[in-house]
Amino acid sequence: MLANYLKLAIRNLLRQKFYTAINIVGLTLGITCCLLIFLFVQNELSYDRFHAQGDRIYRVMRVGGVNGDKAKIPYVSGPYAPALLNDFPSDIKAAVRIMSTNALFSYQDKTFKEDRVFITDPNFLELFTFPLLQGDPRQVLADPDNVVISEAMAKKYFGSENPMGKLLTFDKNQTCKVSGVMANVPDNSHLKFDFVFSIKDFEEQEWFQRWNNNSMFTYVLLEEQTKPETLAAQFPAFMEKHQGAEAKKEGQNMTLDLQPLRAIHLDTNTQFDFAEQGNKSNVYIFSAIAIFILLIACINFMNLASARSAGRAKEVGVRKVLGAYKQHLISQFLSESTLLTFVAVVLSLGLIILILPYFNAFAEKHLAIPFGNPWLYVFLAGIGLVVGLLAGSYPAFFLSSFEPVKVLKGRLASNAGHPLLRKALVVSQFSLSIFLMIGTVVIFRQMDYVQHKNLGFRKEHVIKIPLDNENIYSRNRAFMGRVQQLPGVQSVSVMSGEPGGFHDNYVFKVIDKPNETWNFRTAFSDANYLPTLGIKLVAGRNFSKSFPTDSVAAILLNETAVKNLGWTPQEALGKEFTDPTMWAEQPVPHRRKVIGVVQDYHFSSLKEAIEPLIITMRRDQRLVAIRLASGNPKAALAAIEEVYKQTAPKYPFQYTFLDESFDQLYKSEQKQAQILAVFSVLAIFIACLGLLGLASYTTQQRRKEIGIRKVLGASVGNVVALLSQDFLKLVLLANILAWPLAWWAMHKWLQDFTYRVELNALIFVVAGIIALLIAIVTVSFQALKVAVANPVNALRDE
Known part of the structure; x- marks a missing residue:
């Protein structure tokens, strides 16, 4: 019995090569995306699970x-x-x-x-x-x-x-x-x-x-x-x-x-964690995308199968007259969909083997297909069965329910396949595609925003050299002095942490507020800190060698600190703070006076609000920042390297650009946007495959009607518009359904950023127009073929 089902399934699939090809390509791409995302998610969830305890x-x-x-x-x-x-x-x-x-x-x-x-x-x-x-x-x-x-x-x-x-x-x-x-x-x-x-x-x-x-x-x-x-x-x-x-x-x-x-790997609520971290929301997002794409592929199969149901109605009627039971017919149709799905699973596995190295390079991962893990084959078999049964369920139960008398009298041809359901499925898959498209655009806009937002400092043309060995640490003053004299160098500063890096937390006491304690982020630097990073003063002055006591008795505040303390920038000047007790080397805490207020700048990620900051000259040397002058940066870097080798001859010269390291703060989101864009394009392509097949079948069913219209004077444009308008209405409806869901999801995603773009209505409109254009091109391609055909051929066939 099973062998007979398989034989019939193969014959039916080969008889309809075009629709079979569309289904196989759609399912193969859908399952491939699902498997890739499965490997990614499985890798994210597997962190630190190999430890016995x-x-x-x-x-x-x-x-x-x-x-x-x-x-x-x-x-x-x-x-x-x-x-x-x-x-x-x-x-x-x-x-x-x-x-x-x-x-x-x-x-x-x-x-x-x-x-x-x-x-x-x-x-x-x-x-x-x-x-x-x-x-x-x-x-x-x-x-x-x-x-x-x-x-x-x-x-x-x-x-x-x-x-x-x-x-x-x-x-x-x-x-x-x-x-x-x-x-x-x-x-x-x-x-x-x-x-x-x-x-x-x-x-x-x-x-x-x-x-x-x-x-x-x-x-x-x-x-x-x-x-x-x-x-x-x-x-x-x-x-x-x-x-x-x-x-x-x-x-x-x-x-x-x-x-x-x-x-640890997926916990993003920790600060200053050196461990490589993932993102739990990415796991959820990509899992949802995998389900979306697989659903779109399954919808294609269901749509085409139900649309072609009239063509198989007589087959069902004849088989029922000859004694076939409903469960036999259900088994037959499910075996067809399952066979098709397992062909797609095998093709997907081969495709993943080919593209996985490129995907790893693109996603910066080291994913591998675990051929030695039996759960892989359980997963593949599960996908084959679930997708096969899901994709074939409606056609199987719908076709097997035909009454043989009505079928053989030709009374099902006009409304076979429940067009209302087919329309609902088309709306569903395009809603998912539009949702992914909007998500991709929003994420790319946010990434562009954080890369080009005015940060309150100038990150370009600044290199960082870590003070990570005894030679350069103990001789950094001499090193900086020599570098400052180089023709390609504009400014040099030593500091405890650069913007985007670690900034200590310390508790200071304000003399004017003796009963309160205040927590400040703290940057330790020198008089060149502001000019090297291009940070502006809004009141007072910078540290200066003309005032020797600045090194032990002066601080700068940012605007947020001044605001939180209830002062204006001018009022803050001259206010006194006591050092944290852990700095004290004497019974009476040191006092430091506010000599200037700097404009707020983003010393942390744009995901975080600007916090109160104190800048002081207390020595805590972790890196040297060098602003290069305009001109020939390669020559300047070569000259700096030569000075470094003379200062710390044991160690290799290593540096990074500040703008590159600051952009690394959003590397995860940037990569997420790129991967999402790829999967969005694939989702739209799979949806268009289904639309192409459905349009092809619909136009073939209406060949006689089109022939009569053309004989009565209808133009090619009239025919194309007639065949396209129903599908375009469905895509318009898909937009209306997708927009609220996309707005909610993207609004929630943007909450991770304190500074973010607005959800502009234009994004949703543009995504809708793109989906409409894609649908028009897809449907018009098939409609045009029928519209330009000789009407005599269609009427002669009848």
């Missing part, structure tokens, strides 16, 4: 702020881990601290600057599942001079030699012994590293013992019976015990929270 590992988060300002920060200081282990021995089984850094490594004649270096507790490789290829995870970090390297680094430095016991030189003057080689860190890990050192050498240092710094991540392994929410409820008392007096002195209200390891 991952369901019990949590990252310790600092939560809180000042005056109602709340934030989640993943950094804590050295004392937290031992204190947590000591205070909660029955709840926390183990704790690990991680500091990320960089270093220069050498072996014989090979020297490289490495950025993926971890300094961590010796039990790091016991807590996390990063398998060792060589070495004992309990012993490899027992000695502070030991280092564990990845398999890739072993090949990079030692080639085919056995790396175990080999000595690497780091920072040109220290040696470490390779005690272990681990497998390369998986791409779906939020922890990315190639070198692991023990933290033991740092534990006795004074800065390491301070509670109030942001120096490291801390992870805890909970006991099996411990509930994280129960443990977290005890953290306020823990913080009161260890930091209560200091926190009150600073006006802080800080507690701790636990973040599940497997939630």
Whole structure:
């Protein structure tokens, strides 16, 4: 019986080659998009799920702020881990601290600057599942001079030699012994590293013992019976015990929270997180797109099958007269749709194999088809069955319900296929296509807006050089002085963080408001900070070498800080602040006077509102910013590199452009917009395929009517308009339905940005016009073929 169904299915599909081709192409593209998105979503959801104890590992988060300002920060200081282990021995089984850094490594004649270096507790490789290829995870970090390297680094430095016991030189003057080689860190890990050192050498240092710094991540392994929410409820008392007096002195209200390891990658509510983060909304968006595109492909199949139902009505009637039961006919039609779908699944798999490398390059991912995973085949079989049954369900049940007497008398031909349902399906698929089109346009407009908005500073022609080694750090003043003299350099400044980068939070006290504490973002720099970044003053003056006390007794405020304090820019001048107590080196806190107010500028992402900012000359040197003069930037960069090599000869010259790094803040959204654009085009193409098939079938059904009209004097234009108008009405209706849904979805998406574009009605109108034009071209192509045909041929056939 099954073999007979398949044989009949193949014959029917081959008999209607044009419609079969349309269905196969549409389903193949739809399933391909669905599979690509499935691989993307599966990759996003798989982060950190390979750790054997991952369901019990949590990252310790600092939560809180000042005056109602709340934030989640993943950094804590050295004392937290031992204190947590000591205070909660029955709840926390183990704790690990991680500091990320960089270093220069050498072996014989090979020297490289490495950025993926971890300094961590010796039990790091016991807590996390990063398998060792060589070495004992309990012993490899027992000695502070030991280092564990990845398999890739072993090949990079030692080639085919056995790396175990080999000595690497780091920072040109220290040696470490390779005690272990681990497998390369998986791409779906939020922890990315190639070198692991023990933290033991740092534990006795004074800065390491301070509670109030942001120096490291801390992870805890909970006991099996411990509930994280129960443990977290005890953290306020823990913080009161260890930091209560200091926190009150600073006006802080800080507690701790636990973040599940497997939630880190998709949690976008943390600040200053160095971990590579995804976006939970992207997972939802692309999952919805996959369903939309698959639905559009299924709608094509249902539309064409129901439209051609009159052509198969007599077949159904004859088979029923000969004794076929309804369930036999349903099985027959479902077998046709399922066979067609499985052909599309096989073609989709082949297509994905071909395009996946290009998709990876485009999406900047490392997706792979998991042929060794049995769930892949379950998923493919599931898609084949679900899509086959979904696409073939209506035609199967509709065709099998025909009454043989009415069919054989030809009484179904006029309204076969429920045209109302076909129209509803066309409206549905074009509504989805228009929705995707509007979403793409809005996202691209927002990305263009954030890239070209006036940020309050000039990001172009500024390079950043990190002070990330002892040579350049200790000699940065001499380096800056020499660079400033170069002909291609306009200005040079040293600072703690550039716009778009990290800015510390500190609590200052205002002399005029003794009972209040104020939380400020803080930038540490010098007198060249404003001119180098092109930041404007609105009142007062900049730091100046003519006023030696500026380095210890002066600050600048931004307009937001002045507004929050209830002053005008002129009123703010001369107001005094006391330093945070953690800066104090004497019993009486230092006082700093406001000497100027700067125009608000976006020192953080446009997703965040501008916060109160203090700029001070307290030394906290993390990078040098250099504004290049107009002219020949290549020559200027070459000259700067030469000065750098003379200042820090051990280290390679590395720099980045400020505008490029600032634009990286929106890299995820930009990539999302590009991928969405590709899928939108495919969705519209699939919808047009269905419209093409439906238009072809409709025009063929009306050949006699068109012939009579042409004999009676109708022009080609009249005929094309007649055949097109019904479809265009459907696309107009699709616009009306898609616009409210698209407005709601894009309004919600834009809420992630504090500074955003308005949802202009023109976007919706243009998207609707484009959809109409596409529909006109698609339908007119078929209508024109029938309109220019000789009417005699159509009437002779009758």
